[in-house]
Amino acid sequence: MSTYHIQTYGCQMNYSDTERMEAYLQALGYDKSATFDEADLIMFNTCSIRQSAEDRVYGHMRTIEQMRRKHRKITVVVTGCMVRKSSSRYSSQRDKLFGTMRELDIALRTEELPKLATLAREIDPESKIPEIKEESLEDYFKIDPTHSSHQSKAQAFVAISNGCDKFCTYCIVPYSRGREKSRDVQDILKECEKLVENGCKEITLIGQTVNSYGLSQYDKEEKTFEFLGEKEPFIYLLEEVDKLHEKGLVRTRFTSPHPKDMSDQLIHAMATLKTHMPYLHLPVQAGDNRTLKRMNRTYTVEHYRKIMAKLRSAIPGISISTDIIVGFCGETEEEFENTYNFFNEMDFEHGYISQYSERSGTTAAKFIKDDITDQTKQERWNKLNDGLLRAKSKKAHERFLGKIVHVLVENQEGKKCLGRSEHYKTVQFAAASGSNLLGEIVPVRITKAMEWILEGELA
Numbered sequence: 001m002s003t004y005h006i007q008t009y010g011c012q013m014n015y016s017d018t019e020r021m022e023a024y025l026q027a028l029g030y031d032k033s034a035t036f037d038e039a040d041l042i043m044f045n046t047c048s049i050r051q052s053a054e055d056r057v058y059g060h061m062r063t064i065e066q067m068r069r070k071h072r073k074i075t076v077v078v079t080g081c082m083v084r085k086s087s088s089r090y091s092s093q094r095d096k097l098f099g100t101m102r103e104l105d106i107a108l109r110t111e112e113l114p115k116l117a118t119l120a121r122e123i124d125p126e127s128k129i130p131e132i133k134e135e136s137l138e139d140y141f142k143i144d145p146t147h148s149s150h151q152s153k154a155q156a157f158v159a160i161s162n163g164c165d166k167f168c169t170y171c172i173v174p175y176s177r178g179r180e181k182s183r184d185v186q187d188i189l190k191e192c193e194k195l196v197e198n199g200c201k202e203i204t205l206i207g208q209t210v211n212s213y214g215l216s217q218y219d220k221e222e223k224t225f226e227f228l229g230e231k232e233p234f235i236y237l238l239e240e241v242d243k244l245h246e247k248g249l250v251r252t253r254f255t256s257p258h259p260k261d262m263s264d265q266l267i268h269a270m271a272t273l274k275t276h277m278p279y280l281h282l283p284v285q286a287g288d289n290r291t292l293k294r295m296n297r298t299y300t301v302e303h304y305r306k307i308m309a310k311l312r313s314a315i316p317g318i319s320i321s322t323d324i325i326v327g328f329c330g331e332t333e334e335e336f337e338n339t340y341n342f343f344n345e346m347d348f349e350h351g352y353i354s355q356y357s358e359r360s361g362t363t364a365a366k367f368i369k370d371d372i373t374d375q376t377k378q379e380r381w382n383k384l385n386d387g388l389l390r391a392k393s394k395k396a397h398e399r400f401l402g403k404i405v406h407v408l409v410e411n412q413e414g415k416k417c418l419g420r421s422e423h424y425k426t427v428q429f430a431a432a433s434g435s436n437l438l439g440e441i442v443p444v445r446i447t448k449a450m451e452w453i454l455e456g457e458l459a
């Protein structure tokens, strides 16, 4: 039997996509390979957020070249953010990646996964890949994911939309994944129900801008959610998923929302639904209106500040993290200082700070000069990440000292357990000898607060 290996990079959305890719390959008759070296089909599910993420894929191509020199027959597929056009090495119109990746056989846009069988036959007409007849394998969102990203069946990602309509100037997603499309609400609910029946306790709804579910241009044209009247489609979805509490669902989360679509309805739902956890990752990207404008983030610092105040008033103690890009095109010292001060003022408990790197094909790459030196980007990153973020994270952790939190155990090696609390804090503790807590939610008293992790003991 032929085997596959998928190498995944980037965000949770990519990991969720990989679960669909696995299901599709298994339907084609492929088995999961234990190692990269033994697989017959190697797929790279790529991320373009930084050059380094792309460089890692190019690095693997050199390994593949060596494997092929030893006469290993391998099919090489690249999917995810690096791809614009689904094509094979023999297609008349090929993705531009074929110009820089000599080892590449197939370039595949994520949502065009069902084209993989045809493209694989194009490169190897002798292959035994079967004709796909099942309707469920012809539509990307109908493919039943393997839910293999988590170690236990107690947690799952559920994708609710794909693509993006926001067009931030630094981002490639609207071009690589295309315009935003929402998944059928009944399909999402059926998937959630099945997961809960199989023991899932925590569902994370995911989408590029998850809270614009049902509000995309495409949804408006299709009038898909007109039946809801004033209620926002995302709220309806959250409420319906929350009803699964009766069947055993304990926690829901969602990621990542866009500040523009953080409505009062949504904040109310987060505060009142039984299963929603007191945590939110809300990317701000910059704390200066001029920078935000050049990024085309379509909100202001003042708007973001109001949302934060509403969230903290509706959900006391909520933990909020964010994303920041430093060194974006034209970022002056004053603009950076505003971002730094805003991070401080908002008291973010955690954050992913990245240095801007120009991505080919984006609006910024075409029209805005990347004029900040690498040294300045590094200095700004150091100041925000090592200076402020560490201190904020440690301070946020200290408020849990001596308190009991409930941890969903994601990983257990011997007695050593690791999991997340209600506030999405990473907590480490020891299980009793011989007990298996993987997938359980257990009370843990916090005894030590470090910068990135909490330590505790079973309560």
Ligand code: SF4
Pocket: 164, 165, 166, 167, 168, 171, 172, 173, 174, 208, 209, 258
């Ligand atoms: S909201 Fe902006 S950063 Fe996020 S996926 Fe869409 S274009 Fe990219």
